[in-house]
Amino acid sequence: MTDRVLVVEDDDEIRDLIRYNLVAGGLEVEEADDGAQALDMLRRKLPDLAVVDWMLPTVSGVDVCRAVRRESATSKLPILILTARKAEKDMLQGFTSGADDYMVKPFSTAELLARVRALLRRSRQAPDGREASYFYHDLELSPVTHRVSRSGQRVHLGPTEFRLLRKLIESPERVFTRQQLLDSVWGENIYVEERTVDVHIRRLRKALNDGGGPDLIRTVWATGYALDADST
Numbered sequence: 001m002t003d004r005v006l007v008v009e010d011d012d013e014i015r016d017l018i019r020y021n022l023v024a025g026g027l028e029v030e031e032a033d034d035g036a037q038a039l040d041m042l043r044r045k046l047p048d049l050a051v052v053d054w055m056l057p058t059v060s061g062v063d064v065c066r067a068v069r070r071e072s073a074t075s076k077l078p079i080l081i082l083t084a085r086k087a088e089k090d091m092l093q094g095f096t097s098g099a100d101d102y103m104v105k106p107f108s109t110a111e112l113l114a115r116v117r118a119l120l121r122r123s124r125q126a127p128d129g130r131e132a133s134y135f136y137h138d139l140e141l142s143p144v145t146h147r148v149s150r151s152g153q154r155v156h157l158g159p160t161e162f163r164l165l166r167k168l169i170e171s172p173e174r175v176f177t178r179q180q181l182l183d184s185v186w187g188e189n190i191y192v193e194e195r196t197v198d199v200h201i202r203r204l205r206k207a208l209n210d211g212g213g214p215d216l217i218r219t220v221w222a223t224g225y226a227l228d229a230d231s232t
Contacts, residue, residue: 003120004028004047008038008064009082010056014105018051021109022116035059039067042074049120051112054083054094065098069158076146078119078159082107088195095199100160101192111191118187123159134169137216137229139208141169153211160185161204164197168217168227177224201225 005022009015010033019029030047032038036058042050050068054061061081068074081099083090094102101115133142138151141162148155148165157165163185167176176184178194186192205217218228 002026002028003049004030005116006030006032006038006041006047006050008032008035008050008052008056008061010034010053014053014082017109018112021113025113025117027116033057035061035064038064042068042077043071046074046077049078049080049116049123051080051082051116052099054081054085062094062097062099065094069098072156075156076123076159078123080112080115080119091193091195092199095196096203098158100158101186102196114187119159122163122185134166136169136172136227138213139165139169139216141166150208150211151213155207155210157204157207160200161207164200164204165208165227168225172227175218175220175224175226181224197224 005027007015007018007029009018015031015033019031022029030041032041034057038052039059052061052064056064061083065079065081068077068079078100079098080101080103081094082103082105083094084105086104091102100119103112103115133140140149143166146162148157148162164181167181167184178197181197182192182194201217205215209215214229216227216229218226220226
């Protein structure tokens with residue numbers, strides 16, 4: 001089955017360029033030229049991934065991200081934001097709004113296709129039930145159903161946060177450097193700043209701690225992170 005990508009971009013030339021390269025890469029593409037239209041399309045038929053420009057008419061790209069994450073039917077949709085904004089504070093705003101990846105214009109179409117494929121690969125569920133669930137402390141992560149629970153209560157995670165938690169729970173109490181997490185979760189051939197890991201760890205922490213209980217993620221200063229029930 002061909003993966004479907006929704007491209008949300010108000011610049012006709014950029015949208016055409018993105019569509020051409022994604023289709024050439026074997027993907028099916030749907031298009032929207034403003035945020036309100038994109039949200040309407042997402043509610044009617046969910047794609048496998050969305051590429052969203054930051055500066056859109058009617059509803060901005062970051063507001064599209066926030067709306068997607070608020071609704072249970074769309075909350076797990078992988079989102080890649082495109083923008084001319086390259087300051088760190090803008091990147092952090094993009095990630096905290098719910099984006100899974102962030103590319104600054106002008107961008108390489110080859111890199112865009114690589115990042116889209118990496119996001120699709122990370123969001124894909126296991127095809128059968130042979131892969132066992134992971135347990136640690138009061139956490140359970142199922143690679144098959146793509147679900148996480150803590151003390152029996154469902155924890156809603158975006159695809160990147162799910163991948164991060166899976167990496168940590170595969171080797172509890174082991175400290176992973178930011179670079180190791182980047183290579184595992186984002187891919188070795190994808191350039192992403194190490195600061196990106198911190199943003200997604202904060203989102204993962206918030207989701208895991210919403211129901212109370214100890215913080216299970218240990219921060220190792222100047223190094224990285226570990227899943228550790230004795231972190232507090």
